[in-house]
Amino acid sequence: MSGIAGIYKSGGRKLLGTMLSKIEHRGLSGRAMFFYGDSCSLGFAIHPDSSFFRDRRGCILVDGEVYGRNAGKISSEDLLSLFRERKNDFVKCINGEYAIAVYDAGSLMLVRDRLGVKPLYYSRCGDKIYFASEIKSLQAAAKEISSLPPGHFIGSECGLHRHWTAHYAAPLLSEPEKIMPLLRENLEKAVRKRLEGKSRVGIFLSGGIDSSIIAYLVKKNFGNVIFLSAGTRGSPDLKFSSMLAEYLKTPHFTIVYGRKDMEEILPGVIYSLESFDALLVRSSIPNFLVARLAKEKGIDTVFIGEGGDELFAGYDFLKNLKGRELQIKMTNLLLALYNTGFQRCDRIPSACGIEAKIPFFDTDFVRFALRISPALKTAANLQEKWILRKSFEGILPKEIVWRKKQKFSQGSGSYEMMEKAANTQISDKEFEKERIIDNSLTLRNKEELLYYRIFKKFFPSDSALRVIGRSIW
Template sequence: MCGILSVFGPDSSAQFDLSSMLSTIVHRGPDDKGILQGDNWMLGHQRLAIMDVDGGHQPMQTAEEKLYSICNGEIYNFRDLQDSHCPSYPFQTQADSEVLLPLFQTFGNDLIQQLDGMFSFVVSDGQQWLAGRDRMGIKPLYYATAGEHKFFASEVKALVHCAEHIQEVPSSHFYHSQAGLVPYYNLPDVTVFQKDQEAIQVALRQTLSRSVQKRLMSDVPVGVFLSGGLDSSIIAALMKQHVSELHSFSVGLPNSPDLKAARLVADHVGTIHHEYVYSEAEMQAVLADVIYYLESYDPALVRSAIPCYIVSKLASQYVKVVLSGEGADELFAGYSYLADYDDPRALHQESISILEGLHNLNLQRVDRMTMAHSLEGRVPFLDIDFIELCLQIDPHLKLFSTFGIEKWLLRKTFEDLLPHEIVWREKMEFAQGCASSEVLEKHAKAVITEQALVEAKIQGFPVNTQEELFYYGIFHQHFPHPDAAKVMGRWEGTLH
């Protein structure tokens, strides 16, 4: 995991201090810093060393120094790509991201179609450039303009003081210097669904197991976030089949139901378990930092980001990479409001809709909160093969009314790996399980009066509640740029 930053345009190196801009995202990669530049371009990289720890310095370049690249994330199929498409290329490192260079030489813009992973990258020959983002938008990428200059960066905070306009590169898009913004992938439009429950369960088991194995790719220790809920517990159980000494991490307020459930899973699976009990005062103390790193003031996102921030800090003391259970609720209709759906096709369409919105909501939270502590987060449920498999399942098998419980199919598929009370535990949102939701809302209402909210709305502030106004005040201090609030994701009320 890393932070990337690039500038293209006349006399870029003379007009912009790339080193200073990079310093705003040093948390994404404190292990190493690299800058390459020409008269009209600059590439900068903050590295968190995961693959080829000693040799994987970035920016990377071809031996003849005519092609350059920076990358954030992991390309899981890089070895297969090297063997199939680049057998004669003189690789200089064992890092996964170096494969971008020969792939660009062979495929041009279409190189992105070859990649299996979570990534954002920029490849350039100094004249033209290609910037791309993974299919689900697991890794962030923003672009911005200032006069004749174009910027690309991992986080908004690297751009707010130099750019006139800031926009997000959407998930499954690339941006080319001549072609502009181009989509390259869409979730499948399924018309015939799979109905054989037994065959579906076998496929789910095999595909998720492969996804987890793929995400164990690392030259540094890998752990797991373990909330005690179904999703993270499944990931922990599958990881333990391949990692003999697996570290798991859980946090919560005193008497949090998640802490107790996580201990039960850790004992059952056999992880080296770590937990941290935080106080309400600690939540309030870290709130401003959370909003700064999160780059959002959306209440639902901020609430869930607090425990994610704290558990990331805990995990960073033991490992550099963690897997989490993000994505299962979207794929298996786990959110409470989805229990009201009685039309299978409507449920399927809603699933697609919330999957497409994940990149700047829950995935933004996972990325920013882990990166705040120089930790890499990976999300096995959002493997493209697994997503496409799940979208082929008859949505009738995901309806709450079909089985009287959400995510029945997922529970049934993996019930042999976990304690009965975990498999059939009632679904809780992350912030609820950590007992943080009510604390934050109460704190906000103590600070922001109802009259202040009325006045803020009259002035045109983009807020709806006292809690949101409280977070917005902190956000605006960090990100006064008018585009900062426009590029952030917002829950539309359904998941509050």
């Protein structure tokens, strides 16, 4: 986690300072600004897990972590050298979760990782380019805001280019007994890679299969860990997360919240999240509470179990799909995360000064997961994410391994409370009058209208609306 911002072919020290001030929460070690005459101004909210390097010719800013072909982490200095050697093709030599801005010899290039785990927005007007990690940073600088798509780069000397496409490698893996040990091995490697250099970490634990697997693997490979959970009184998440904490003999901190707590933090959640999407906002509320709890406990790095649903077909609406049709649908879900699920995983911890790690989306693990036959992930006669669950049967408590999937907002208990809050505050007449925003945007229920009203106070620009993702219901 860090924050990057910049202005190309337009002066403005004061403007860059304003842009950077909006994302200072993304850094723990202050900020830096670099100026190259009237050609380029660059700002960086500094975090220990990210890096920058500059010399007289240019500068590179990296939000996230970049790895080379040998899986070793690449320093920002080496990355700048690689760019100078390979130019645009340098992206073919790297992987990881990153957003990169590189200025060199008078030109600018912006790059986003393959799946869009790290955010990056830009605005282009003629030869001028403004860019930043979050929408709020660009509002003072640009009228038209775009999200750099995942797996793409854009440069001052070129247009928008794709550098990666998701695909299923043939032949597919279809033998469970061979797949299961490989699945555990590959996911554990992804966890270990993200533990390097850490002294203490936390786990956002819901007690579902995905976060429980990550909690187990972190605990197995790293001693100094705590579990963090949130839910309403009596919610399933608190029950199952407590079960796992006791099973793994790990310190477990919980926060029990009610409707009043949710309503109090709602404006802050929406401002941090930069969205009004109902599913995204309601699931971000418990995430925000847990992130705040992590900060109180002195944690600056957390592991999140996001990813199992998209990689292993965890959604009910996938059950009746088969073969190629299922593969295509799952790939589309994966590529849609950059402005939905990833936005929550990035913005909410970042707002509290916390770096989030998401091992399921490790490049090598994603490649492995896409090779597994869809028939082993979901089917009419199988519980969703079957092969993932089966791989940890006998390792985790069976009640957790075979726990029926619930949306995070349902498991934590926030769903019904926010629905009731919206129904209390918004009449049927108001909803019918306000639900159609324009030809391309219709709000889906009163809850979403409640969130939209708050969102517009923070983000009045119509341009901001065009980069908001919508969750699939």
